[in-house]
Amino acid sequence: MPKSSGKEKIRKANINRILVAAEQVFANSGFKGATMDAIANLAGVPKANVHYYFATKAALYHRVIEDVCDHWLLAALPFDQSDDPATALAGYICAKMDQARQRPFGSRLWAMEIIRGAPAIKGYLHTQLKPWFEARTKKLDSWIATGKMHAVDPHALLYMIWASTQHYADFSHQINVLNDDQDLSDEQFSHAKDQVCQIILTGVGLQVDHLVRK
Amino acid sequence: MPKSSGKEKIRKANINRILVAAEQVFANSGFKGATMDAIANLAGVPKANVHYYFATKAALYHRVIEDVCDHWLLAALPFDQSDDPATALAGYICAKMDQARQRPFGSRLWAMEIIRGAPAIKGYLHTQLKPWFEARTKKLDSWIATGKMHAVDPHALLYMIWASTQHYADFSHQINVLNDDQDLSDEQFSHAKDQVCQIILTGVGLQVDHLVRK
């Protein structure tokens, strides 16, 4: 079988350690603020080794942001798993919320990248995000045309879903302050998920009560 | 009268130019990515003059973020100008949206500061934002208790309003890509405002139709 050799394993493990550390450091300090030294320390490898695997800081950043982009689209899958708007939207919102909780650094990195003008992912936005966005927009339009939900602007609705879900990752420090300096517990987060689903689904004229509260 | 002298005027004008430029550069590049040189160039003054008015880069940053904080709370005023939940919430949402459009760099700077863990405004979050947040939470609770709106979690509602409105400033580059690489026109933005109001107010059981669409 084409299993990776021992050396390959070590290589992959090192690369992975570096990528995980880099995602966190970039998210906390921005591209310029992040230092190769800090990334190397967090990854537990000498700085020169980071340069061995990634020639430049920019190359490392691109690789990290690429992984985040791929992950972003994965959360979009639930949208297509049902033709019922309530099920599809609730599934999508929950998936985005879960993603924000499980990979907060990725969400923050995405946010900072967009805020900066998306220099590293402009191509991705055009080739991947835009087609996805327009297809989902059409789907929402068809639901509206058949009277399955209120006549809201699909663009505004999707923006609101993105903003509301990613907020729990991107602004978690602010949320913590307003939660008596404590991280949201699993129960609080689950409750927040319900609330976001309820307000948005109700807001577009859908019933939310019958959906599973997981 | 205690009018400022000519020198004072020049001083104020220079400081203002620097602050405006700094807000933009910090928002676009982050604290570390921003250079005093870039700020000086954008402000149209020599770099040494920036240091004349602001001893250090950190001091300049703190002053900028302080101004943004003050401005942030101003947009919160409409919330208190009515005891009718629909009027108060719609007014608040519109004020936040207008703020996002008129001062996008401030919104982005705020976002980046929170993402980084709010090192420069943690005190402000505790002393200013938290009391404001808790008072508004109580007001929402009382509206819910008297049956004026649905029983949603006030925390989740306020987070959703913040996220949805600030999204139009913070993620405008992404929105542009999805809008055929064009800035939102005034008409499009006004429409977006209506949509955000409609979805959220409907989402919490309020009537939006009678409100002015400005």
Add this chain to the structure above:
DNA sequence: GTCTATAATCTGATAGAC
């Protein structure tokens, strides 16, 4: 108050021994 020239520091990247 304004500005040029420079000092002091930090950081990305590399050379070269192991």
Add this chain to the structure above:
DNA sequence: GTCTATCAGATTATAGAC
């Protein structure tokens, strides 16, 4: 493949002439 030592460049901050 790994790591220490170091270089080259950029940037904050300041000294000192005007």
